[in-house]
Amino acid sequence: MITLLKNGIIYDPAQQKDGVVEDIYIRDGRIISKPAPNETIAQTYDLTGKIVMAGAIDMHSHIGGGKMNIARMMLPEYQNQYQQKQLEEIKNSSDPEVHICTPHCSHHATPSATDTGFRYIEMGYTAAFEPAMLPINARQTHLEMGDTPMIDKGGYAMLGNDDYFLRLLANKADQKTVNDYVAWILNATQAIGIKVVNPGGINAFKFNQRRQNLDENNPYYQVTPRDILQSLSRAVHDLGIAKPLHVHCNNLGVAGNFATTLDTMSASSGLPMHLTHIQFHSYGTEGDKKFSSAAAQIAEALNKNKHITADVGQILFGQTVTASGDSMMQHLNAHHANPKKSVIMDIECDAGCGVVPFKYRDQNYVNALQWAIGLELFLSVEDPWRIFLTTDHPNGAPFTSYPHLIRLLMDKTFRNEAFAKLNLDAQAMSNLNAITREYSLYEIATMTRAGAAKLIGLNDRGHLGVGAAADITVYTDQADREAMFSKPDFVFKNGELVVKNGQVVKVVWGATHTTKPAFDAGVEQDLKQYFDRYQTIQLDNFKISRDEIESDGRSKIISHQINKKDQA
């Protein structure tokens, strides 16, 4: 059965298509080339005048796992407010089929797994990646992602604070041993990338250290964050997995941390690295309040260092919750909690987590400047293939605020009006309204589709070329970009129409994306000994089998290829 999407205006940066009118043909969930005249077209959608892009991919969003469930459990009031709103909408609508959420229903920071899938697909997102999957907690993360409908998902396994890895480094293990361990972790946790959070810092916090600088030794292991970054970025590179090491730098949120961020860019000695939620790491110490924007320095360094990619982690004003693996910095920030509660956890000699609710206010100097810093970064980094649109959901804002963020990037007047409402001292410390750049649709498609797919290594996603999975989003071109990106006309998931006019019309279950580099099976000998002596579960139970993810008949695992040099 062939479906024809006719006459759409295509924005497909992977194929350098910038607003060309073309037809797209779909068969068996894939985009195909124009069929022979004698083949039957079963279904035609006339998309004349409509904007067509691949389904969007969120390369960094906390959608599942321990810390998100803690956030949900700790903050029942968030769900409650959200439900009140739903009930109001049902009551005030004459349409019995009215959907339970409006496209502008943002600032629900802790959606359930079901809501997560629905809200994403309603915005035209067809995949989201959980960036902080603790290996020891990976089973829960996959359970939650497995119960998240509509979208594809995947996880980055967190390493670099686990005692096993730090022991390897401290004992001067060779790179091959590290590589085998990293590959084993990717396989065992069904992950697609490796992340490091506050390298060494989460571990150091368990030894009562309160800050961790890039070249400062871990109090127990005598290894530095720089050592950790070097070893892990090398491993990721040697293994040939696409996704560069995902780095949450040391000193998150600290005034003056831009210096750490700049130093971190050099820590991989030129190997690819991705610096995540870089907004939280671009702070200077200038001005009366000793807190200033260092976006210019960071953007300049990003423009220069082609081996570095980054996502922004934009903050937007309102109530949210910050959920991070960075127990060290979250403990430091817990006194800012609003409402006043927080959870800090040390976890299984593996890592940790910190969950701190937060309310960003536009009249607060620091918050207002954080908002401006994020936008300065977006607008000053030249290459949209190397910068990604995130709010670090839910840490900067819930992902449902992406359409608003897109409008801020695409509409200078809208942006400057918002800027003019900020805390005045913050306005005085930002050059944001002097920046005239407006993102184009092509650039938005790059950072939210083609670039994200390329970064993670999803070769058949994020583009509309022949052979791609038919994850496709269709919008009506509107001057109000927030309205446009909030409510697509159509979303197709694997060729099936699943959203019409911003509402889900069919429930589907996405795949789990993974990568499975080869490793020396001998790595398990030492791991087994380590688990038997020091851990509290059996090594076999640590590993997540394919069956566990696929046996419910909904999810399936897609394993992405390795760009392999030979390992021997």
Added chain:
Amino acid sequence: MVLSNQFGISAGYGKIKMHMKNSNQNASKISATCPACGLLCDDILVSTSPQLSAEKACTKGVAFFQRANINENINASIAGQPCNLDAAINKVVEILSGSSQPLIAGLGTEVNGARSLMRLAQKINASLDHMHSESGVHHTRALQNGGWITTTLAEVKNRADLILAIGTDISSTHPRFFERLVENSDSLFRAEAPEVVYLGSEKNSALNHASLHTLPSMISALNALLQGKKLINSEIGGMSLEALQSLAAKLKNAKYAVIVWSAGALQMPHAELLIQSITQLIAKLNETTRAAGLPLNSGDGDTSVNNTSTWLYGYPTRLRFMNGIPDYNTARYATTALLNDCDALLWVSCFNPHLPPSTALPTIVIGHPAMQFEKTPDVFIPVGVPGFDTEGLMFRMDSSITLPLKKLRNSTLPSLSAVIAMIETKLAAGVSA
């Protein structure tokens, strides 16, 4: 060099089947996870033939496997009369269809069972409560009122140099705690076993004279001392000021103190306030050193149900679905209150033969095949015990670990999920008919 790019079936079904084959032939032992308490020990070696054995299991674990190891040919029954599964399902559907306000309680199940029950509850607008939530909600309330700093078992095993057990001896509810996490000879960071101090429990200790009701004043006094306040009483809650000062000093000097409490043991009104006092103590200690809490769970899948409920519907227990939307209220939707409010009870207890509460409501019981009723329920459907008859997934007490439960014997007993699926199918058919 052996290169492997994919794991074989490790924790999945295939391996278990393979073991089953072996076990039938030469009685090999299966490495199993024991769901009898929140420690979720996964080093148990179980053999089911020629006779049951469970190496490394504690008394609680052995009792669990023995109770499960009964003749699996137990029939479903209607009003005590044996019937086939189909007839029992029909009766369940009849009761649920006639109910406008059903209560699903007990909830003694693992993740997959919880998923099934939650979805059924949403469809039939039921209320949900776990058999142990009377104590469990003290934990969630403390979490929601102020949060906490906590730790997990491997950190205790490798890092703890002082363990303070408040209102619990730990071992009567979590028997292998000391063997596995305190008396362990292998540890990454500590040379000797941690000191263990008990407050308000029966274990031998210099500080055991407190009883439960004096705990709040003792913890308050410790908080005051840690904040540098002078206390004028020479004795507080049965403890001398010197003993309290000495304990405060121990806590401050410890490198990684772990404070253990059990909501189940804190049988007092508003126990969450005492728990908050404990979490305040931990927060204070963390200003200068490291310390963390370790709340003990009560069992019967309470941690699994809370977590599953939270990611599926946004809330832990207790809740009620109205128009398919969950309403969360830890006070209002307690089983005892709901028994006066609801018009049918579905009681689920798969791990243990816990009986439903006494009620005049039409009662459906789905659960452990060894249940012996005092009052015959309207319907009883025996199901497989997770971790023995059926597979499952279980959260450990510290929520950071989820482990697979294995099927350890060939059993004809259906899983809870399978039974719920049959009920849902017939309910849906009934509506359309």
